Amino acid sequence: MRHSQLWLRILRGVVSRFALLSEVATLINVPKFATFAIYSPSIYCATILIEVRSVISTKSTGFANHSQFQLWHSEDNSKMGVVMSHIAAVVLAPERISTQTSWLENLKEREDATWTNLLSIGSYRRHDLSERAAYILTDVLRWLADLPANSIHAVVTDPPYGIVEYDEKNHEKLRMGRGGVWRIPPSFDGAKRNPLPRFTVLRKEEIANLHVFFSSLAHGLLKALVPGGHVFIASNPLVSTITFHAFMESGFEKRGEVIRLVQTLRGGDRPKGAESEFPDVSVMPRSCWEPWGVFRKPIEGTVAVNLRSWGAGALRRISGEEPFKDVIQCSPTRGPEKEIAPHPSLKPQRFMRRLVRAALPLGIGVIYDPFAGSGSTLAAAQNVGYRSIGTDSDKTYFTMAKTAFNKLASLPTNDNA
Secondary structure, rough: OOOHHHHHHHHHHHHHHHHHHHHHHHHHOHHHHHHHHHHHHHHHHHHHHHHHHHHHHHOOOOOOHHHHHHHHHHHOHHHHHHHHHHHHHHHHHHHHHHHHHHHHHHHHHHHHHHHHHOOOOOOOOEEEEEEEEEEEEHHHHHHHHOOOOOOEEEEEEOOOOHHHOHHHHHHHHHHHHOOEEEEEOOOEEEOOOEEEOOOHHHHHHHHHHHHHHHHHHHHHHHHHHHEEEEEEOOOOOOOHHHHHHHHHHHOOEEEEEEEEOOOOOOOOOOOOOOOOOOOOOOOOOOOOOOEEEEEEEEOOOOHHHHHHOOOOOOOOOOOOOOOOOOEEEEOOOOOHHHOOOOOOOOOOOEEEEEEEEHHHHOOOEEEEOOOOOOOOHHHHHHHOEEEEEEEEEOOHHHHHHHHHHHHHOOOOOOOOO
């Protein structure tokens, strides 16, 4: 076995078995770093592993097998030899696990434990929508602050594009049908159109607030996600650069964008109050697409290693012959679906199910929606057989989701629509 391979195994093993570190640290005389265990376990781990690596690097030859490795550390009765005895136990642990159960089964067991832990966090008001779905009434940033690191496996969410349209004043106007920052489209062809926020009214300070908010969100998600965990986050062409940049600044890798091709009523209007004077003029293009940013928390090692360790780092294929693709044709939410969940920005189940399914490459883990709204992401996860958890601070949507969840999850869809 080459030194680099052995080093990676030790690193993964020791970090995942933090309980051994205190004893190892004492044996190699680094107790002065013990306080780092409270504030920065990664620094504490690194300090010990540097000492271990220095021992490994003094050996001129690699180890052909574990027997040679055990023989080496058993021949040395010094203090470092005792240390290596502890490290050997850590190094060999993955093979002991593999003889009892596969790494895939290990991931499933950890998912069960993670799910139980997520449901025990805090004393928030919660709807258990099913055995695999939970909806928590709380502010997203507050909940993320309580969440342990590496607790969720993927995020699929359609957030408020701008903070202003969801403040109490404008949201109340929306519900009263009076507009405010929301544009209430006219009815025509017998169809009542969904309200749309006037994103062009955002002032400089509101844009700055938007960046601060999504930076805070990104930092919280970066901690909560397992290594390699993906984020699918909806935006629109006017503000996507702001929200996406906030995620990249926070440490996420941008992996592309999913483009939803959809005809909307956003844009394409003539000058307000002067429509007849300028009949051949549009103030801005009619929007016919919706960008979803795709981001990934940095992986540990290779994608294959990260998949075995965390069940994340890649996307689930549509089939053995067809990969997940970044352009999806999907018409607006219509008819019965809107009646089930009358949320102003409800996304169709036929679209949400594609994103949710792709987000867990092995079909193992927990999907999180920070802005759960009517519960459409949770319903999509239920449909494809995933566990999911959502948060939202709006009591109306919290109540709506409880009624809409099962109907959305069981809704038949036309995937080609």
